[in-house]
Amino acid sequence: MTERTTDILIIGAGPAGLAAALYASRSLVKPIVLERVSVGGLVLSTEWIDNYPGFPDGIAAPELMERMRQQAERFGAEFVSDEALTLDRTETGFRVTTAGDVVYQAGSVIITTGAMPRVLPVKEESKYRGRGISYCATCDAAFFKGKPVAVVGDGGSAVEEALVLARGCSKVTVVHPLDSLQAEPILVEQLRSLPNVELVSGAAPAAVEGEGKVERLRLRLAAGGERTLEVSAVFVAMEFVPTGDLLKGLVEVDAQGYVVAPESTETGIPGLYAAGDVRRKSLRQIVTAVADGAVAAQKAGTYVRTRKRKVSDTPEN
Ligand SMILES: Cc1cc2nc3c(=O)[nH]c(=O)nc-3n(C[C@H](O)[C@H](O)[C@H](O)COP(=O)(O)OP(=O)(O)OC[C@H]3O[C@@H](n4cnc5c(N)ncnc54)[C@H](O)[C@@H]3O)c2cc1C
Numbered sequence: 001m002t003e004r005t006t007d008i009l010i011i012g013a014g015p016a017g018l019a020a021a022l023y024a025s026r027s028l029v030k031p032i033v034l035e036r037v038s039v040g041g042l043v044l045s046t047e048w049i050d051n052y053p054g055f056p057d058g059i060a061a062p063e064l065m066e067r068m069r070q071q072a073e074r075f076g077a078e079f080v081s082d083e084a085l086t087l088d089r090t091e092t093g094f095r096v097t098t099a100g101d102v103v104y105q106a107g108s109v110i111i112t113t114g115a116m117p118r119v120l121p122v123k124e125e126s127k128y129r130g131r132g133i134s135y136c137a138t139c140d141a142a143f144f145k146g147k148p149v150a151v152v153g154d155g156g157s158a159v160e161e162a163l164v165l166a167r168g169c170s171k172v173t174v175v176h177p178l179d180s181l182q183a184e185p186i187l188v189e190q191l192r193s194l195p196n197v198e199l200v201s202g203a204a205p206a207a208v209e210g211e212g213k214v215e216r217l218r219l220r221l222a223a224g225g226e227r228t229l230e231v232s233a234v235f236v237a238m239e240f241v242p243t244g245d246l247l248k249g250l251v252e253v254d255a256q257g258y259v260v261a262p263e264s265t266e267t268g269i270p271g272l273y274a275a276g277d278v279r280r281k282s283l284r285q286i287v288t289a290v291a292d293g294a295v296a297a298q299k300a301g302t303y304v305r306t307r308k309r310k311v312s313d314t315p316e317n
Pocket residue numbers: 011012013014015016017034035036037038039040041042043045046048049050051052082083084085112113114115157160161243246275276277278284285286287289
């Protein structure tokens with residue numbers, strides 16, 4: 001087991017973690033950023049970003065994330081590929097253990113672990129996952145070119161997934177449990193205008209069927225009865241589940257598991273901050289994630305410096 005010490009440990013390298021890394025390193029507190037999958041976070045599950053300010057023609061999602069990483073590295077942020085497993089308070093700050101068998105002693109911790117899509121609520125989910133049930137249109141759309149597919153979900157991600165799929169699939173049926181799609185109106189209009197897209201509201205997935213791969217999606221209709229869609233794939237873009245397990249029992253979370261923290265990102269535990277999608281908020285986007293990350297880093301930097309000053313001012317030092 002290796003032991004490392006850092007002033008600020010950032011857990012998660014999506015937009016919130018990347019912005020926190022930039023702001024922390026520019027305040028001359030060299031942060032370490034742990035990332036368990038890929039630097040860039042959830043943004044990497046989409047292709048193109050059209051609503052991040054500063055890019056009038058849009059920008060490829062991986063490029064935007066790579067630029068954020070390079071910017072943070074330029075000022076000294078260190079990125080480590082590892083997964084944080086536990087987080088505990090200590091007398092001097094926090095202790096974080098990782099899957100890579102490293103123990104970090106950190107003066108302050110910023111949690112930017114984001115949120116993950118909810119799985120399709122049918123009992124056949126694990127049987128057909130990777131055999132027609134997919135959580136990423138950008139990754140898997142090409143496999144279903146010219147074929148009919150369904151998208152399940154009623155938020156912005158469902159609309160974006162459907163727009164990607166409609167480019168190549170013969171028909172895209174968007175199944176959403178609510179009466180209307182909870183997404184940017186401009187995108188919903190774009191979707192409605194496509195000839196190969198059908199929106200089915202007030203419907204919930206009941207079962208997936210097929211010989212070794214997805215062939216049908218059975219729906220339960222809120223108005224009563226069932227409907228069966230003949231589809232080759234079901235793309236799931238439902239609500240999200242926050243990835244805040246590390247904080248369980250430590251800080252307040254809401255009924256869905258999002259960390260209850262104000263705009264200051266302070267969790268109630270001095271030195272511990274929650275930024276980005278993992279925090280309870282009304283808009284989960286790159287622009288709000290980076291704003292949170294910047295605020296958290298500024299707070300963490302001040303916290304660490306103040307604490308160090310207090311320690312060096314005590315008479316025995
Ligand atoms: C399909 C899709 C399209 C989208 N399109 C847009 C768009 O066009 N514009 C826009 O503004 N937003 C878009 N979003 C939303 C945007 O991706 C999120 O709001 C944003 O990524 C949130 O950033 P974050 O840093 O809070 O979390 P995330 O991006 O989720 O990053 C969290 C990171 O933490 C890591 N992590 C989690 N737990 C641990 C652990 N224990 N140890 C180490 N690492 C850990 C994860 O691997 C992940 O990389 C889209 C989302 C989806 C799903």
